[in-house]
Amino acid sequence: MRYCLFLLLLSISIISTAQQVDKNATQQVRADQEQTRRAALLRTMDQGIEEMNQGLYAQADEKFLYVLNNIKGVPSDLTFYFGKNSFYLSKFKQSADWLNKYIQLKGTTGQHYTEALDLLKKAEAEVLIERSKEVTKVKQVLSQSYDIDCGPTGKVICPVCKGTTVIIKKGAFGNEYKSCQYCDKHGQLTCDQYNQLVRGELKPRQN
Secondary structure (H helix, E strand, O other): OHHHHHHHHHHHHHHHHHHHHHHHHHHHHHHHHHHHHHHHHHHHHHHHHHHHHOOOHHHHHHHHHHHHHHOOOOOHHHHHHHHHHHHHOOOHHHHHHHHHHHHHHHHHHOOOHHHHHHHHHHHHHHHHHHHHHHHHHHHHHHOOOOOOOOOOOOEEEOOOOOOOOEEEEEEOOEEEEEEOOOOOOOOEEEHHHHHHHHOOOOOOOOO
C-alpha cells in the first residue's frame, strides 16, 4: 500500500515538474519571439533614420509610424526622430509634441537634447505663425474694427479655456495641463479684453 502511494506521489511530482518545464519553455519561446519582433522593428526604425538623413522624409515617416503602431514600449530615441522628421514634413504641431516628449523623457542629458531643443523652438515658432494666420481668418470673418457688445455684466467666459482657467493639450502620451494666459482666476475676460482677443491684439500673460 505504501509502495503504491509512493508511486502515485512520484507520478504526480513528475507530471507537475514536466508541466512547469513546458510552461517555462513556452514563456521562453514567446519571449524570444517578442525579442526577435522588437529587433526587427528597431531595424525598421534605423531604416527610417537613414531615409530621413537622406531627405526621404515621407518614406521615413511611413517607417516611424509602422514602428509606433506595432512596438511595445516606444523607444525614447524614436520620439526624437519622429519629431525631427515631422518638422521637415511641416507637421509643426506634431513635431513640437514629440520633441517635447523626448526632452521630458531624457532631460538635458539626452544625446539629442541640443538638437531637439533647437528644433522644438523652431516648431513652436511655426505653430504660432500658423495660429496667427488662423486668427487673421477669424478676424476677417468677425470684421476688423467693430467691438462686440458683451452685455450688461461687461464680462464674458474666456473662449480660449472655456472658463476653466486651464488649457488641456492632448499629447501622444496623455493630456498636458497649462494655466490659461488670458483670463482671470474666474475664467472670465472683460469686454475690452474679449474684443482684443477676437482681433488678435490681446497678448498672453507671461507666467
